[in-house]
């Protein structure tokens with residue numbers, strides 16, 4: 001561990017080369033990050049505290065719950081060490097929105113809506129958005145209205161004075177579950193901040209003409225480390241806005257956590273069974289879950305190295321991976337528990353299309369590999 005800290009001390013987080021990434025990422029959690037950068041944290045404390053405004057759109061609050069499950073350090077410890085003022089977070093705020101006769105009442109100490117207005121006016125904050133944003137019906141945004149204001153307008157106002165915008169979770173990144181194909185999706189018209197499914201032209205910011213740097217932390221929900229490390233790196237200046245083009249992939253995901261040339265399948269604890277062609281077809285067995293619809297060969301995430309729940313487990317230890325970190329999730333992974341090869345194509349597209357719409361050749365290699373595996377080549 002000492003060596004790891006030494007290595008990490010000499011490089012900037014999120015700018016690691018591939019070798020360092022492979023060495024470090026299995027062990028690097030938010031706790032290591034905070035201890036590695038303790039010197040910078042001390043000097044960061046000399047500056048005015050960084051504010052975070054965290055907005056909730058259409059979602060289940062699962063991403064916030066995932067963050068609250070961070071245990072080493074927990075969220076309170078991490079925010080304290082980073083000297084962060086989580087100034088506005090609707091799930092955690094003591095304040096409530098209070099209207100009397102259609103007007104906001106009391107002060108920011110009691111009224112969350114006044115607090116939000118004040119914070120936006122003051123500026124100098126990182127805006128985190130959890131959940132998707134409905135444009136429907138007919139571009140009005142009135143399928144999600146808070147205090148007479150469509151949520152899309154609140155996001156647009158908050159984005160104007162933000163130094164950076166972080167979209168947390170599949171819904172904020174691409175529309176997620178709320179934007180899954182259905183009979184009503186055209187009417188509800190849910191958007192992510194920078195994308196709708198995989199289309200950047202339909203992302204909320206493009207639609208509303210907002211030009212702000214966006215970092216996508218996908219997942220359903222995302223790993224707490226992905227959120228804390230990204231916010232930590234931004235707050236400490238380990239990553240500046242100028243760095244974003246070189247550290248994010250074309251879907252605005254930090255390549256450190258979502259490497260273009262690495263998939264969950266590479267480090268799955270069941271991988272030995274896959275290589276031997278031993279597959280489970282029902283719940284509870286020890287073998288590979290490919291035939292039960294595991295999508296990990298297409299999932300560009302460090303999940304199997306980082307592991308979840310205090311680094312004790314990863315999804316494929318419990319059931320098939322649903323590739324929740326991929327652009328356009330969940331449609332990109334549907335049908336979820338059906339072997340991808342049943343469709344004769346990879347995740348609803350032929351190999352050529354996948355090469356265009358996913359993050360590079362690794363997905364194709366993984367897919368071809370999987371198809372060969374199934375054919376016994």
Ligand code: SF4
Nearest residue numbers: 265268288289294296
């Ligand atoms: S297909 Fe899924 S269960 Fe099987 S080895 Fe790969 S990641 Fe593990």
Ligand code: SF4
Nearest residue numbers: 299303315321322324
């Ligand atoms: S292992 Fe698969 S389902 Fe689990 S978090 Fe990673 S990408 Fe999502």
